[in-house]
Amino acid sequence: MMNRRNGVRILLAAALVLLGVYLFVSGKQHQMFVDNMAVEIEGKAYAPEAAVRVAFDGGEPLELASGDRDVTQVVGPRHSVKVEVLNESGDVVKTLEGEFRWVSTKKGMFSVPAFLGGAPSPMIDSPVAE
Amino acid sequence: MNEKLKAFIEEAGWPRVIIGLFLLSLFVAAPFVRVRVDASISDTLVRFGMNGILVLAMVPMIQSGCGLNFGLPLGIIAGLLGAVTSIQLNLTGVLGFGAALGIAIPLAVVFGIAYGLLLNRVKGDEMMIATYVGFSSVAFMCMMWLMLPYTSPNMIWGYGGSGLRTTISVEGYWLHILSDFLSIQIGPYLYIPTGMFLFFGLMCFLMWAFLHTKTGTAMTAVGSNPEFARASGIDVNRMRVISVVLSTVLAAIGIIVYQQSFGFIQLYMGPFYMAFPAVAAILLGGASVHKASMLNVVIGTLLFQGILTMTPSVINSLLQTDMSEVIRIVVSNGMILYALTRKVQVKR
Amino acid sequence: MKAYTTKEKIQHFLISNAVPIIFVVMSAIAIPLSGFSGTYLVQEMLIRLARNSFLVLSLIIPIVAGMGLNFGMVLGAMAGQIGLILVSDWAVVGMRGLLLAALIGTPISVALGYICGAVLNRAKGREMVTSYILGFFVNGIYQLTVLYAFGKLIPISNAELVLSRGYGIRNAINLAGMRHGLDYLIPLRVGNLNVPLGTYLTIALFCLFIVWFRRTKLGQDMRAIGQDMGVAGAAGIPVEKTRIIAIIISTVLACYGQIIFLQNIGTMNTYNSHDQAGMFAIAALLIGGATVSKATIPNVFVGVILFHLMFVVSPMAGKQLMGQAQIGEYFRVFVSYGIIAISLALHAWKRQKDRERARRSLRGEA
Numbered sequence A: 001m002m003n004r005r006n007g008v009r010i011l012l013a014a015a016l017v018l019l020g021v022y023l024f025v026s027g028k029q030h031q032m033f034v035d036n037m038a039v040e041i042e043g044k045a046y047a048p049e050a051a052v053r054v055a056f057d058g059g060e061p062l063e064l065a066s067g068d069r070d071v072t073q074v075v076g077p078r079h080s081v082k083v084e085v086l087n088e089s090g091d092v093v094k095t096l097e098g099e100f101r102w103v104s105t106k107k108g109m110f111s112v113p114a115f116l117g118g119a120p121s122p123m124i125d126s127p128v129a130e
Numbered sequence B: 001m002n003e004k005l006k007a008f009i010e011e012a013g014w015p016r017v018i019i020g021l022f023l024l025s026l027f028v029a030a031p032f033v034r035v036r037v038d039a040s041i042s043d044t045l046v047r048f049g050m051n052g053i054l055v056l057a058m059v060p061m062i063q064s065g066c067g068l069n070f071g072l073p074l075g076i077i078a079g080l081l082g083a084v085t086s087i088q089l090n091l092t093g094v095l096g097f098g099a100a101l102g103i104a105i106p107l108a109v110v111f112g113i114a115y116g117l118l119l120n121r122v123k124g125d126e127m128m129i130a131t132y133v134g135f136s137s138v139a140f141m142c143m144m145w146l147m148l149p150y151t152s153p154n155m156i157w158g159y160g161g162s163g164l165r166t167t168i169s170v171e172g173y174w175l176h177i178l179s180d181f182l183s184i185q186i187g188p189y190l191y192i193p194t195g196m197f198l199f200f201g202l203m204c205f206l207m208w209a210f211l212h213t214k215t216g217t218a219m220t221a222v223g224s225n226p227e228f229a230r231a232s233g234i235d236v237n238r239m240r241v242i243s244v245v246l247s248t249v250l251a252a253i254g255i256i257v258y259q260q261s262f263g264f265i266q267l268y269m270g271p272f273y274m275a276f277p278a279v280a281a282i283l284l285g286g287a288s289v290h291k292a293s294m295l296n297v298v299i300g301t302l303l304f305q306g307i308l309t310m311t312p313s314v315i316n317s318l319l320q321t322d323m324s325e326v327i328r329i330v331v332s333n334g335m336i337l338y339a340l341t342r343k344v345q346v347k348r
Numbered sequence C: 001m002k003a004y005t006t007k008e009k010i011q012h013f014l015i016s017n018a019v020p021i022i023f024v025v026m027s028a029i030a031i032p033l034s035g036f037s038g039t040y041l042v043q044e045m046l047i048r049l050a051r052n053s054f055l056v057l058s059l060i061i062p063i064v065a066g067m068g069l070n071f072g073m074v075l076g077a078m079a080g081q082i083g084l085i086l087v088s089d090w091a092v093v094g095m096r097g098l099l100l101a102a103l104i105g106t107p108i109s110v111a112l113g114y115i116c117g118a119v120l121n122r123a124k125g126r127e128m129v130t131s132y133i134l135g136f137f138v139n140g141i142y143q144l145t146v147l148y149a150f151g152k153l154i155p156i157s158n159a160e161l162v163l164s165r166g167y168g169i170r171n172a173i174n175l176a177g178m179r180h181g182l183d184y185l186i187p188l189r190v191g192n193l194n195v196p197l198g199t200y201l202t203i204a205l206f207c208l209f210i211v212w213f214r215r216t217k218l219g220q221d222m223r224a225i226g227q228d229m230g231v232a233g234a235a236g237i238p239v240e241k242t243r244i245i246a247i248i249i250s251t252v253l254a255c256y257g258q259i260i261f262l263q264n265i266g267t268m269n270t271y272n273s274h275d276q277a278g279m280f281a282i283a284a285l286l287i288g289g290a291t292v293s294k295a296t297i298p299n300v301f302v303g304v305i306l307f308h309l310m311f312v313v314s315p316m317a318g319k320q321l322m323g324q325a326q327i328g329e330y331f332r333v334f335v336s337y338g339i340i341a342i343s344l345a346l347h348a349w350k351r352q353k354d355r356e357r358a359r360r361s362l363r364g365e366a
Helices: A002-027 A112-116 B002-012 B014-033 B037-056 B058-063 B072-088 B093-120 B126-147 B194-211 B214-224 B226-231 B236-262 B275-284 B294-319 B324-341 C006-016 C018-034 C038-057 C060-064 C073-090 C094-121 C127-149 C197-215 C217-227 C229-234 C239-265 C273-287 C297-322 C325-363
Strands: A029-035 A039-041 A044-046 A051-056 A062-065 A069-075 A078-086 A092-101 A109-111 B167-169 B184-186 B190-192 B264-266 C172-174 C267-269
Touching (some): A044 A112, A062 A069, A078 A112, A092 A112, B014 B324, B037 B058, B037 B275, B072 B236, B194 B214, B275 B324, B324 C127, C038 C197, C038 C239, C060 C217, C073 C094, C073 C127, C073 C172, C197 C239, C217 C229
Antiparallel strands (some): A029 A069, A051 A078, B184 B190
């Protein structure tokens, strides 16, 4: 009886620790760079668009011209993204939605051209400490 | 030898031994971190004189069974009123100091009687209620300091504001009036405020003498066994009121002595936490919640003020950080906590 | 049994609710003086009800167990703050951050509650003053931890949290990431006012918990101990253990209460927030008509509203009346402390009279 009680306690403690880990991972806010520049991943080159509008997790959209770089805050490891490619008069010509995972702190930059070009992961090395 | 040491520790209690050793180690360490021992001793002595009477104010209420007087601020307020009024009347020197005492003491008697009557109705819960009586009287006086019609330009806010300043200098009135009486200066650092010690000694003597009068012994009897005291025809409530009045008067005198040495009168929230160091000091000196002596007062004040003086200077130069505030909080409240939990005794 | 007349009933009502009635009257005078509009005050009260109720509710269980007002609730508040500091350092945001802070605060507050309960068992009959001093003592240890260990022994990576000397937590912490995390978890707008529905639901759950808890075996045991420790002990209730449990529950709940309080405010005063939490919660409960030995859920809500009404109104009323807002501010400090002093004194006085009456009836004079 006592053993069973202790077992339940240990399970409960473990569950709480797991809950803590889950909360930590899924609730952590990260700083993410967003980039609209030419990039080369695994030998394949991706060219930037003239103007794009990017929104992560349904949040406030960022507008980036070719060669722009911006920074935003995202929460958790899994994100949805919506990229709208704009023409010169500001109209949406193409929309691409998708999801991606981001866990490594090293690759902290979301590359819009890589995402549009269908690279395996849109995340690339973040710029050296700014 | 070992037995004796054990008995001594048992007698004094672990916290006191630890704090005593801590203070000793501070004094030993002082020269190595280039803190002047003589200056430290001088500081300790001055603070000892400043706070002694406030600690002494704890004795009567402990003796009569009213517990630790956390309502000390009430008496301090009487002292503040005396001090402020004396400055308002523009009295200087001995006359000013005397006037401050002369005004403060009757006020303290009145406050003390009211406070004592209240405490008689709440036997067993004195300490908690005393704490809040002290706090609320300080908050009430905060409003009063703003509204009372004092006009001396040295005390009111200069322009725009009205009411008294938060700190008022007693320089030019009765600064160091006791401290400098027969004071001794040895070298550039060591200063002994003889007058303040004499005054403190006088107060201790009076207290001691009072406790040996008929009334004094009756008061102690009330504290040690109220049922027995009642049976032998002592008016328990009257004795308790007397002890509270004495405590309040001593607090009033104590704060004026404190100010003449410190140089400033601190109004508004100044007296708010003043009861705690005094309570901690007397407990550190070996008093319990039910019993206190003059020796407890002297030892306790010396130890406590010694720690307050030594920790900032020594610890700061040792660790390069100012931990004195935290150490003060832990030591003083730890001491009070120890005294409160020492005996499982449900008071009836 | 004699039937009570209407007059006696009214008298009884007035006497047993003297404190709240005085406050209603005081507010009735001060509100017109302050010149605040009704809508503003209603909005303000709705916010403050969400902000403070949980903290005040955490005081109820020790009162049931006869341990008086738990001044040791600041221990729980400190545990909650430690959780919040760590979570803000890890940049976990929103509701998840608050849950994580609560998860970290829980073991700390259980440990502190256990210590508090054990200490209070050594000081039976003077629990309140002991828990009060214990609060100060642990505050010293809290400062030691937060001011010296954080950033040295416990790594803190966020430079915004750390003092410029390289360790120790700054005086004020911005909880922007977690602000209103619980309040607006379930969005609801009425007119142009955001209703903190999430917090209200949590508080409602807590009230249900208290109602349920009082009916459990443990709750009944606590009530028995509150009535008479000796009798309860003789009846086979483990007195000391139950008292410790009462304090642990209160401490843990105070920890959650402080987290809810701070997520509503959005900034945390590292070294002051917990101190004020204790005093305001206790004053509010007493103003609501609770005593040292009896507190109900309605006491909590009435108390929070009346106390904070006075809190909001008095500076302006003081300004209109005396020409100085400062006076009103001191006035509310005075009232908070004064009300605690008066309630404690009235309670002790009543108890003493009861005791005297009991003694007299024993002697056979009555």
